Amino acid sequence: MGASNYIFSRDEFLDLIVYELYPRSFLDSNGDGIGDLNGIFEKLDYLQELGVNAVWLCPIYKSPNKDNGYDVADYREIAKEFGSFADFKRLRDGLHARGMKLIMDLVFNHTSSEHTWFQQAKTDRNNPYHDYYIWADTPPNDWKSCFGGSAWEYNEATKEYYLHSFAIEQPDLNWENPSVRKECQKIVDFWVQQGVDGFRCDVLDFISKDFKTGKMYAGPRLHEYIHELFGRRETEKLFTVGECQSSDKEMLLIAGKERKELSTVFQFDHINLIGLNKYLPHAFTLEEVKNVLVKWQNFTQENDLIYTLFTDNHDQPYFLSKTGYGDDYRYECATMLATMFYLLRGIPFLYQGQEYGAVNPVYSSIEDFRDVEAMRYYNEHKNTESSKQIVSALNQGGRDNARRPIAWTKNKANAHGFSQETPWIPLHSCAEEINLERDKNAEKSVWEFYRKLLALRKSSTVIRRGSFCDLTENRQGCFLYERALGEKKVIVICNFENRQTLLLPNALQQNTFRLILTNHADTLPFSKDFRPFEIAVYESL
Ligand code: GLC
Ligand code: CA
Secondary structure: OOOOOOOOOHHHHOOOOEEEEOHHHOOOOOOOOOOOHHHHHHOHHHHHHHOOOEEEEOOOEEOOOOOOOOOOOEEEEEOHHHOOHHHHHHHHHHHHHOOOEEEEEEOOOEOOOOOHHHHHHOOOOOOOOHHHEOEEOOOOOOOEOOOOOEOEEEEHHHOEEEEOOOOOOOOEEOOOOHHHHHHHHHHHHHHHHOOOOEEEEOOHHHOOOEOOOOEOOOOOOHHHHHHHHHOOOOOOOOEEEEEOOOOHHHHHHHHOOOOOOOOEEEOOOOHHHHOOOOOOOOOOOHHHHHHHHHHHHHHHHHOOOOOEEEOOOOOOOOHHHHOOOOOOOHHHHHHHHHHHHHOOOOEEEEEOOHHHOOOOOOOOOHHHOOOHHHHHHHHHHOOOOOHHHHHHHHHHHOHHHHOOOOOOOOOOHHHHHOOOOOOOOOOOOOOOOOOHHHHHHOOOOHHHHHHHHHHHHHHOHHHHHOEEEEOOOOOOOEEEEEEEEOOEEEEEEEEOOOOEEOOOOOOOOOOOEEEEEEOOOOOOOOOOEEOOOOEEEEEEO
């Protein structure tokens, strides 16, 4: 029991339905206000009932939590607040016993400044670990940290600067150093031996910098490094998904079938529609989202690549909020988005909270925020903007939006079922209205819809393995597509916000298709009239 069953084929990757889980905010089992591994263990049946078959755990390693675990102090130890190594094994076995895969987060661009490597490295230029990090006598460029401020930080003991692409407490590892690469390989192997089935690789394109052209990421040795890390005989079959900002050319290299680099990457074009300043109100349309999806469906299909289907993650405000569903259509919009994304060709990734239609909270005080990036934003703007302005920017674009605890119950007591104690971060401001229990019992339940949708995907080889074809043509305000495998077809119709009469696709014949899924109780088969965010999914007989 417990041994890895990680060897599954590339085709089988398309059978995955992954749930991204933010352990800190999932369920607190011991009343310290922090979600933990035993909390997750308690909810394994819940996850199975939802219909996912893999869980990606955001980092659970020992960490001072400057960046909630994305600053790792020991890659082989479980953070105390999350539990013990025995708890980890119990969770792993619980997942495997239910036929679910375990995907761990690997943070290899940087360590925590409290990692022993850095503790040693910073003491002396001659320390054997010094070269594990990136140093300069004076900053060689004006690179900015992704969280704001210079990416170079002075270190008194060696009279040098070190590079940190993220927080000051997250020094970048020097991948030019073969010892660093070896250490990372050993960490991968360690977790594979612990029965882990795959990895999500944090900001992986940052591991190679381009000092010549001054680009902080996707440097000249990126592919060599990834190939060396995962292209080995022991690891080439692993499921790996990289967080990389990838163009189509990059994706061919990094996720190409024969390349032995990654299984797939997260492609962010639809997320990037929000524009360069995420703190401003978003102005993108669903039409634009559709265009991005079609482009990538076609590209990944033509090139035999695996695409990832996601709307949300722990760094993003809820996509549902970004699309402006209005007050009346939260259920309809949530279920339409789920249909639009998760019946496409690729691997669905759900983020916790989506399954009950969670939306962004609205807070009025900086005290309600925790994220390192938010704190940085606050400090940089507090002299020029009112706290009201700052907080409203954070409500719009901050990362805490999706990091608030799951509201399990409708009763306010015990932080809506999340914890016996005060949670590490306040719950969603709207938890009384939007919570799992209420949603489950509602006539229009997002949760029930997700269950049906995921069950459909699980039961349909056409949806999992079939080809994609856009059928939208010149219809406006909607997305129509077909999935096909041999003679079998599935046709998906997603209407956007406006009520309208749609010309049904020619292929959709009454005598050869049947309606298999809608998000309204009273949708008439083959009806052309679509209400706001109404969907209809048909299957060939
Ligand atoms: C990734 C993570 C994010 C983290 C950053 C630095 O973008 O998703 O949460 O802050 O990398 O590790
Ligand atoms: Ca706890």
